[in-house]
Amino acid sequence: MSVLKDRLTKSEFVITSEIGPPKGINIEPHLKEAEELKDRVSAINVTDNQSSVMRFGSLATCHLLAKRGIEPVFQVVTRDRNRIALQSDLLSAWGLGVENVLCLTGDHPSLGDHPESKPVYDLDSVQLLQAADSLNQGKDLVGNELDGKPDFFLGAVVTPAADPLEPQIIKMEKKVKAGARFFQTQAVYDAGQFARFMKEVAYLKVPVLAGIVLLKSAGMAKFMNENVAGVNVPQDLIDEMKSVSKEDRPKKSIEIAGRLIKELKPLCQGVHIMPLGWDKYVPQVLDAAGL
Numbered sequence: 001m002s003v004l005k006d007r008l009t010k011s012e013f014v015i016t017s018e019i020g021p022p023k024g025i026n027i028e029p030h031l032k033e034a035e036e037l038k039d040r041v042s043a044i045n046v047t048d049n050q051s052s053v054m055r056f057g058s059l060a061t062c063h064l065l066a067k068r069g070i071e072p073v074f075q076v077v078t079r080d081r082n083r084i085a086l087q088s089d090l091l092s093a094w095g096l097g098v099e100n101v102l103c104l105t106g107d108h109p110s111l112g113d114h115p116e117s118k119p120v121y122d123l124d125s126v127q128l129l130q131a132a133d134s135l136n137q138g139k140d141l142v143g144n145e146l147d148g149k150p151d152f153f154l155g156a157v158v159t160p161a162a163d164p165l166e167p168q169i170i171k172m173e174k175k176v177k178a179g180a181r182f183f184q185t186q187a188v189y190d191a192g193q194f195a196r197f198m199k200e201v202a203y204l205k206v207p208v209l210a211g212i213v214l215l216k217s218a219g220m221a222k223f224m225n226e227n228v229a230g231v232n233v234p235q236d237l238i239d240e241m242k243s244v245s246k247e248d249r250p251k252k253s254i255e256i257a258g259r260l261i262k263e264l265k266p267l268c269q270g271v272h273i274m275p276l277g278w279d280k281y282v283p284q285v286l287d288a289a290g291l
Contacts, residue, residue, distance in 0.1 A: 002099040003071050004043040005153040008182055008207045014270030015291060016073065016184065016209060017282050018045035021056035031064055033279040038070050040286055043100055045073040045184075045272070049080060052112025059093055066097035073155065074098045077106025082122040083131060083141055090132055094150035102155040102184065103128040103175075126174050129154055133179030156180040158208070159230030160188060160197035168230075169201055176204050184272040187213035187224070189233045191263035198267050207269035212260060214253045214278050214285070218242040254281055258288025265289075 007014050017037055019030050034044050044065060048058040062072035074093050076086065090101065105125045109117040123131065131141045138149040156175040162168045172183065188194045188210045198208065213231075215221055218241040221233040237256060244252045261271050271289075275282050 002043075002153045004073070004100050005181070007042050008269060011269070013265060013291075014207070014209060015041045015273070015286065016043045016045060016270065017041050017273045017275065017279075018047060018073075018075075019061070019279065020047045020050050020277075021058065021061045023053065023055050025056060027056055027061060027064065030061070030279075031068065034065055034070050035068060036280075037282055038068075040283060040291075041273075042270075043071040043073050045075055045102060048075045048077045048104070048106065049112075050107075052079065052107045052109045052114070054112070054114060059089055059096070059098070062093065062098045063096040071100065072098055073100040073102050075102045075104060076128065077104045078121055078123045078125065078128050079106030079109065079119055082120055083127075086123065086128060087131055087135065087140055090135055090152070091146075091150065094152065099151070099153055100155065101132055101152045102157070103132060103180070104157055125156060126171070126178050129156060129175055129178035129180055136179070153181055154179045155182045155184060157185065158183050158201075159186040160194050160210075161186065161190065161232045162230040165197065165200065172201060173204060176206055180206065182207045182209065182269075184209045185211040186230045187211045187228075187274070188264065189231075189237055189260065191260065191267070193232070194264060195267050209270040209272040210264045210268045211272050211274060212257050212285070213274045213276060214257055214281065215241055216253060216276070216278070217246075217249055250278070250281055253278070254284045254288050257285045258290075261285070261289035261291065 019034050046058045046061045062074045065072040103125050109119050132154050138146050158172050159168050218238045221238045224231040
């Protein structure tokens with residue numbers, strides 16, 4: 001059984017993190033970073049051509065993590081593959097020891113390093129969940145019987161700071177009906193706002209892991225506020241990042257992330273840490289949070 005599933009089922013406070021595979025074949029440093037977190041987290045997400053940038057494959061990386069005894073979460077986006085390929089990759093994932101799947105739509109190719117590439121989007125994230133859940137039931141998306149079936153622990157994403165919030169809640173409800181059994185959120189920086197969101201979705205009775213993105217600078221915070229939908233970094237946190245020298249930014253970022261996790265812990269079932277290249281600081285964030 002998936003460790004992530006087991007711990008969430010037991011209502012334990014869960015910590016997940018993530019790695020982004022390299023643009024090339026030098027995967028070993030990323031696996032070593034994951035190994036350093038092995039005893040601190042329940043599972044590690046592997047991004048799927050994050051930000052529409054072509055990279056080493058998520059599925060292959062998940063398999064390499066599983067071989068090292070590290071539980072992966074296979075992120076799957078619908079941007080790059082049609083429904084046949086998506087289902088085939090999911091079956092392959094189970095055969096390679098992957099039990100957790102996070103279903104996403106994925107950023108448009110125009111935002112990445114191959115802007116001329118054609119987006120697929122044959123399915124959306126809700127339909128991908130339906131397809132994966134159907135595989136769990138022993139049938140493909142059109143009802144054909146499978147010769148052996150997987151038992152994926154399926155997850156999805158939600159944006160707690162979206163404005164308006166109602167469309168997010170409606171889609172979250174659809175995802176639960178489609179098979180989502182846990183959620184990881186977009187970056188959270190305002191505990192009060194997150195508390196209101198959690199109150200609104202309590203009726204769904206599904207575990208939510210609050211997203212923690214490490215702030216690297218005040219400029220990064222402002223950029224996210226202006227360009228990333230559903231991210232709201234309060235001015236006081238921006239001012240905190242401004243107040244320190246470049247050399248002290250990692251220390252301040254760790255302090256802020258640790259404080260946020262302490263504030264969010266009573267409100268949710270876990271946290272999902274997205275270090276965005278600052279993987280080496282994740283253990284210090286967990287220490288700062290008392291985890």
